[in-house]
Amino acid sequence: MSTTVVYEAVSVLLLLAVLAFAVVRPRGWPEAAAAVPAAVLVMLVGAVSPHAAWAQTRSLLPVVGFLALILVLAQLCADEGLFEAAGAAVARWCGSGAGRLLTGVFVVASVTTAVLSLDATVVLLTPVVFATAARTGARARPHVFATAHLANSASLLLPVSNLTNLLAFSASGLTFTRFATLMALPWLAAIVVEYAVFRVFFRTDLAAGTTPGAPQPNPELPVFTLVVLALTLAGFVLASFAGLDPAWAALGGVLVLGGRALLRRRTTPRELVGAAAPLFCLFVLALGVVVQAVVDNGLDTGLGRLLPSGDSLTELLVVAVVAALLANLINNLPAVLALLPLVAPHGPGPVLAVLIGVNLGPNLTYVGSLATLLWRRILHTHGTRAELGPFTRLGLLTVPATLLASTLALWGMLHTIGT
Template sequence: MNAASAEALSIVLLLMVLGCAVIRPWGLPEAVVAVPAAGAVIAAGAIPLDHAVAEAARLGPVIGFLAAILVLAQLCDDEGLFHACGGWMARRAAGSPRRLLVLVFVTASSVTAVLSLDATVVLLTPVVFATAARLGARAKPHVYACTHLSNTASLLLPVSNLTNLLAFAASGLSFTRFAALMALPWLVAIAAEYAVIRRFFATDLDAGAGAPATSVSPELPMFALLTVVGTLAGLVLTSVLGVDPAWAAAAGAAILAARALARRRTTAPAIVRAAALPFCAFVLALGIVVRAVVDNGLADALGRLVPAGTGLGALLAVAVLAAVLANVINNLPAVLVLLPLTAPIGPGAVLAVLLGVNIGPNLTYAGSLATLLWRRVVREHDTAVDLGEFTRLGLFAVSTALPLSVMALWVSLQVIGG
């Protein structure tokens, strides 16, 4: 296959894969189209077999980590951790929608950072709906906060987002150094999101205040909480020892799984479902298709747009490019495309890509799979999401949070060093 044909085939298949991931016709898993597409680019010669194998080997540990974290989050939910969070928010809010928004920001940011953005979207958003209803508050500001924070608040740790895992592997940073460099951008981005959402939904936050919840809050599941803390400690330790962090995540999931199985709170098939194996297959197949696109010309085209250096201007340009690309082709393919181009520049450029692909998707539905998943969760609660409102909020939030977080990253690089 000549270069032009290989490029055309790769691009068409990538668009098909992304389109089906967004639309999910007949509710079919994303992998139904992605896996055959990966096979097609290999069979047609658009990507050499050894390149496909190398991409699979690179993504394998990342996908294993993702599966372990998803299982850990689901088992925490089975233990009642998210239900307890809802009770805590209702009690502390004392009937105030504005106070509830602060608590949702604290909870969603923590859950996203520690248990990944999927936990915030799938497990916490329904709890926030119930908590708002319990207080007689309008749910919209708090539910929108969940989707924005599932993206923006996933900047802190390598475990917070699949894009982070990919960037972490490419950056060459340790777990603790990654977190140290991203701590200030994380805080700045969350503060910017809070200011925008509070102002955007001021009318909703001033209305619908109810009486404080009087029911007894559920007890905090300490075993699950301690397991999560232990898993985080294990992630730091494995980073120091040079061991793949997927082992620490798998250990935490295994501990909770053993307890849940012994107490008959779950079943082996339920644990397997929690690992989201079809989605993991989708990620692997998508990586191969994106690699085919990169090998057949996209890398050269984007390479001319990526500035060299890690000055403030260069970091901002990289972040904006990443944000635009995330909204055009989704943030997961965007990070797969940009990492090979920015990794040789240094960790600063890689982290700037991460700012773009994590904050930028708040602009459109198609920016991240988490946002698409959030939209389905919201619809299940009979709540309409207005496209115009979503986009206006996204414009304010992204245009505020992205440049401020890039400046914060630049400061972190000057103080800590890349």
């Protein structure tokens, strides 16, 4: 047995062990508790050199730093009551219609995912959706399933919408605005398809209507927070035009809202650091090293045989399907780390097709993305079972349809406006 085969076997086993640990999280331990030792081990056995491990870590550091800033920004918006105000507005608008409530949840979840990342939708918006459904007397299931699906499928629009987007953005060579322009139609196509399927799949729950309880006070819209958030989003665009890292705009938003919250004693430095999820960021860096070991010892060769090099509709569909399948086998974060080096030399089209696959594919299984796993935990805290059967059946309907619609839309954008 060759050394390479041994290294590949060790690397794959460690990757699977890290992902299993992230799913189960025994005794509530952080994901980094398994990922860091695994990263050290693949270096000790020689599956990846310290030089390659450092190169991978260095390439991920700016992306992970940006992720930390977005997480803090989302938490500050939540602390100011932005999500509660949005939930109350949706409840007022829906009146006595559960269908209208679903529409409102789709709109709010899609915008939240696009602007504040999928983590904000799963962690901060899902509890608000539970409360909003209770407030209107609607069945919660269609609406909380929507937050899980839209955390993945509505994360196609902006580089800041998902950690996978940040990685793809770095590999694509596109500007912030060009990325958003190319992905606007695929993003919209995925949401429209999801909405159509949800209306049919949950027709019984939606037909039950709503039974509003006693009137509740409406939280005040945090105008200052909304303005800062809008300016931060504009800053992403301006930074891209100026050739600067969008992280500077995110940092500006965090400094303004964070400084205001500190002065008003609504938060503490420790809480702000906690909102940045430092252990999760460490997990991402360590996972990158383990994935690098897997890629260097054979995965790149196998995937290279499957992936086409062009940007025709058929080729983009093949890339998206391979990415979706790989995301459901090893999770979308390792999948995008493995696939990007293989497709980046072929231009932005295949890179964005990978993104469609790793963002939409995870709606098929629980293990497809970390966000879905986190969504399951939130459901448990609200006394709701995350049933495997309905989730899988829904995914079997939405994933093929959204993959086809979004890839077709991407192909159209690439051949209409170019890169």
